[in-house]
Amino acid sequence: MEEKTVDITLYPEGAQYLAENLQLPVPKENMPARVGMVVGLIGLLVRQ
């Protein structure tokens, strides 16, 4: 993993950073989909 360089807990920069650095089942070329996936994950966690 890359060293943390931005504050993950801020939006939208945290979403962008996580989308760039997480292992996700979507290629890095498709960054909007990766960001959408990360936002969806946080939406799930906040409802749990």
Place this chain on the structure above:
Amino acid sequence: MTNEELRAERTRLIREASMFQTKPERIPHISFFVTWKILDYGCKLSEAMNDYDLMEKVCRQHQELYNFDAIFELGGRNAVRIPEALGGNTYQVNDEAGTVNYVDTPICSIDELEELAADPTKFFWEKGMARKYPCWADKTVTVDRIQNVLTEQGKFFQYYMKILQIMKNEYSMPTFTAQTNGFTYCGLDFLFNSILGIKNLSIAMRKKPEQVEAAIAALNKTMFDPGLNTLLNAQEGPDMTTCFDYDITMLVHTILNRKQFERFLWPDMGRVVNALIEKKKTVRMFMEGSSRIAWDYFQDAPKGIITMHPEQDDVFEVRKALPNCAINGGMPVTLMGSGTPQECVDRVKLCCDELGRDGGFLLCQDKMVSFRNDATRENVLAISEFIQNYRA
């Protein structure tokens, strides 16, 4: 009978009953057992919830012992490992008492409703997460930690896909709800369950109703409208390979008066019900507590669209008020937990004779069967044996 034939037979019985197509040759028996089945297996809740291989054994035993026609819950209701991977403690499992409690943690104050409505995603990200997860609040969260959450989420989905396949292929269980019609989460229910909590929402509806409406509209853009569009774009007609086309579980109505129901909930809930009617699709409607507040709105639905699953309402009263709706229920946990096998069988017979005479009845438990004292194995065995052989 082959596995496929038995699955088709079960699906047909459920469809015939819920859609009033014909009087089914026997009344279908549906499982609404949740954590009780873990205790019935003989292990601790925390053990099964943290071990998917064990949860699989729990589900296998549940079907092997009681031979249901469909099972609503297959160990997926309390996916505790996912939030726990980020240090969340919303679920509190008490093995000694055999209970799982969901902590009502407001993540938004009444004064923050405007901010929530302006940008729900930003609000959840920056404030909601901090109020649920200590590592988010103190900013020690790392990419690795989030990756662990994704890993746990993957394991959970893997388990769930596996248990669905096991139930389908080894136990001839039909799919409970069609997967192609989308899912809608009414903004008000979201505010109630996860955002404001019971007390704050009750106050906000009285003191700041316009802001509640604005928040509902903002939440609906991501949690409701896409799901409704999926339903509206779905193929017309029921999917006869599944038990129901749609499922609605609702809790927020329990704190609403009639005016609040009409103002804050029915505008959205009604859009879903109307879409189901328009698309000729069936729904299992589980409104926790009493659903009485909604009965007037269901009276005009065509026969066979709505299957009511009464929790606290008397099933005979529901039938009288809503003769156009099928009933999934009739078996009180109070009786399953403290009655005798004969008393349970007498209740099943009464329900089958009174409610299933002309179709429109499926036997099910009135509540999500969760606690140790909600049922005894002896009673559930007696009910299962009787219902499989009884011809009303």
